[in-house]
Amino acid sequence: MSLEKRPNGLESPLRRKLLLGTAAASVASLLPPRAWADAFPTAQVNTTGLAVTDIDVTVGILHSVTGTMAISETGSVEAEKLAIDQINASGGVLGRKIKFIQEDGASDWPTFAEKAKKLLVNDKCASVMGCWTSASRKAVLPVFEQYNGMLYYPTFYEGLEQSKNVIYTGQEATQQIIAGLNWVEKEKGAKTFYLLGSDYIWPRTSNKIARKHIENVLKLKVVGEEYFPLGHTQFNSVINKMKLTKPDVIYAIIVGGSNVAFYKQLKAAGIDLSKQTLMTISVTEDEIDGIGGENIAGAFACMKYFESLDNSNNKAFVSAFHKMWGDKTVIGDVTQAAYLGPWLWKLTVEKAGSFDIDKIAAASPGVEFKGAPEGYVRIHENHHLWSKTRVGRARTDGQYDVIYETADLMEPDPFPKGYQ
């Protein structure tokens, strides 16, 4: 079958449709773009007036490219543009090329809301890839629900949310935390934990889940829990406390620039991460770029993706990414999750046979992407992704060695019972 030559990601829904013997679809897939429009007339696949024509479809990219979050969100923008490029090169979505309109959220939540509204109301974007921080997502969520848009949100986040109008391509908190804690208990024989975090909703909710899991499920002990304002740079007093309490595991959810100070001060205080177990869920390859590999080498990170992941999808993804954006770029967990957005949307549209938001929302559960750099993902009924949890150990060169992955996909559970 000619389809076999297509990149992996194109396979699943289209192929299923072909195997079912839908003649129109099978003919259409072999025809040049013009014929796609005949097989799937615009009037039929777009009944709600989205920006879809016979030859193209417009999506939005909404991230901060200026302001304090720009450094984190740039990778997501790059990944989304790469995915769009690749989708266009392989024939587009229902035969239509993707055009994108990029807007700058400027690290400012109300700006995100304003731009989201613009993308939906003025530009009629068929979907939007975007947002990074929880605050920006919270700001745009009512906009997406009111104007019935579809947002692909890439960041691992605290959960406690589920919307018809959002596909969460990152992990919700339990997916990132529980498997990692189980691993550290089993492999490191950990008995006591010290929880740290930046002071906002994601670290607080994550540590709440971690504490419940440690105390109620693993029956172990939390010896300390502390929070620091965003941008905090003085960690000496908490480092001293940790030296006194000697926890088996330091569990750190410190975000952004604070990380640089934290890991440097840990090292300066003589805490050797090759002996002291430290687990983080907030440091990806992107952050190590700023922290410096030598300062964090030996720490364990719990993510779903690492750039060093060894599989053929990822090799192709990493080399395409470097080709497009330069060899110096690093790819963190969120960047990979952002790359999933356009692909999942394409697969969902083709499964639904329509660009209509309601139909996409209904068709999303069960959509699987076999070309995912992280291996394989599938959308759950709750619009989050089934994906594996992995533990990596930081190397001095800023990459992680993947030392553990869960055997099965972890089920997303944004409202975990017993953890609230």
Added chain:
Amino acid sequence: MSQSLTKNRNIELIGFAILAVLLVVVLPLSLDIFRLNLIGKYLTYAFVAVGLVACWGYTGILSLGQGVFFGLGGYCMAMFLKLEASSVANTKIQSTPGIPDFMDWNQLTELPFFWVPFKSLPLALIAVILVPSLAAFILGVAMFKRRVGGVYFAIITQALAAVLTILIIGRQGYTGGINGITDLRTLLGWDIRTDHAKYILYFVCCAALFGSMFLVRFVLASKLGRILVAVRDTEERVRFSGYDVANFKVFVFCLASAIAAIGGAMFTLQVGFMSPSFVGIVPSIEMVIFCAVGGRQSIIGAVVGTLLVNWGKTLFSESFPELWLFFMGGLFIAVVLLFPRGLAGLVTDQLLPWIGRLSGGRRQVAAAGSAPAPAPAE
């Protein structure tokens, strides 16, 4: 001289009329609801700029913390709307139904005491004005009675902005933290998210803005306004003349803050959420820039400046998502270098005399030319 004053007053009234026609007739007819809603959002910043004209332009008190009052007003409104949106029916998946979602996430099990008054709309509306005014009063009394002024006062207001931001972010169980108070839906059962509601809110916002502009104009045109100008130009002389300068400063600072707070409340209603990103140092300084671009001694100029800067911000950032900040920076530098009195100064110093020359009225030109020079910026 009295003739030229009357003339200036006439020019000002014509300015008000043009602005009113533009905001109330032209824009609603020519823009779709999305753009109009954006204009409504910009107009809420114009409240702050109008307050700054009284406080900074006329009295010489440079406050770099007006975002605090804008934010307090906005938060008071948001607290009421959030409580209405958090009915038991809407929040039944929470461990404690009936309290705002972020409190539930932060393990709060009952409504904090200071949230309770915000269940009532009249109390919330009173709080919108009262809380920021009280904050301004306390700060004003503490500073001005001790004769702290100028740069020192500006720094203190900045510190206040920083303190309040940290407080809001740090106490997220009580304030919503860095996410702010989001997902506001109805006002006494009236859905504020519909297009129809947005139109109505826009006109309410315009009405409130013109009300504030006339109030400020009334104050500045009165004898009180003369004293304020005198305080700006030679504070010592006013004091030696037997006036208690501090009281006047406290008054005008409270006035500016109350007006900023009304803007904040209108912002919450139109945008549908409030977050600490409006309280901090950067937005506070931005609001001073709006006022400076428009002309800090002109009420109309401040409103127009706010509209233009924000319009430029939206336009540039839509067209050049990665470069727009440079354009904005360039624009500010250009305005400050070329028109130190802002756009309003451009109109009164350049445009009007030019029109005067065209119509051959040499006497008026002389009158305009002899107007007292503005005091240098602090």
